[in-house]
Amino acid sequence: MPDQITSPANPRIKAIAGLRRRRAREQERRTVVEGREELALALDSGVVPELLLLCPELMGADADQLVAVLQGQARERGSEVVLASRGAFEKAAYREGPDGVLAVVPTLDRRCADVLPTLPEDALVLLCEGVEKPGNLGAMLRTADAAGVHAVLAADPVTDWGNPNTVRASKGTVFSVPVADDSTSTTLDALAARGIPVVAATPDTATTHTEVDYRGPVAIAVGTEKTGLTDEVLERAEHRVRIPMVGRANSLNVSTSAAIIVYEAVRQRGGGQ
Secondary structure (H helix, E strand, O other): OOEEEOOOOOHHHHHHHHOOOHHHHHHHOEEEEEOHHHHHHHHHOOOOOOEEEEOHHHOOOOHHHHHHHHHHHHHHHOOEEEEEOHHHHHHHOOOOOOOOEEEEEEOOOOOHHHHHHHOOOOOEEEEEEOOOOHHHHHHHHHHHHHHOOOEEEEEOOOOOOOOHHHHHHOOOHHHOOOEEEEOHHHHHHHHHHOOOOEEEEOOOOOOEOOOOOOOOOEEEEEOEOOOEOOHHHHHHOOEEEEOOOOOOOOOOOHHHHHHHHHHHHHHHOOOOO
8 A cells, every 4th residue: 555644744745835835845856746637748758757646535536446547557667656645645745626636746857959950840939038937837738738849948047947837827738748948159059050040039120020920940939027038039030020910008918929929930831731
């Protein structure tokens, strides 16, 4: 039988809860995946959890069956399984209304030099510079997964791939889409060395996003909602494009902007049919 934890004050529970802090994630090189859907996608993508924390009390009518399945998957991967009381699990969980499934997994630690050489010649890349909100980064990962983007690069990232809210907002697609982070300069240099031109999204141009050819290798770059892309990206971009807007607001949510341009690229490349 798996070990069982009943006290919210248990040191292992406190250690899991501590992974909400970025410093702890970076020091321990671990993060948390919470939720059945998110964990299922992570497992399908080859992630090997260090620990599965399960709370049958929160799993509903199929708790026994689900615990048995997850135990079997953990055994195949050499992962530890621990059962927790409701109180202990809710102390470890980071979201409201947890479903009783949580995993501690290694953090994603990749650089552009690790990812770009593995991409196809006509690579479609999404470059996110300085994105601050984990929810936006997660939403862009979901778009990338759905659209078949070959990689998502975070340049000068403010948040990290292992942020539990990024993992949650991405629905686990942070594990299915190749990701990397680097400085802006290193990212741009790596793209140039790989022969991947940059198309930069900015309102300060006359060229609309549908006027550019995305059929070859291309990196679509988006920046923060407040300040947009830095001058470094704009100056080194092959094209600058804008999304036409007729309302009073002068900007779209960054994840929405990324989705619009990415799907224009997908349309031109004959995808989504």
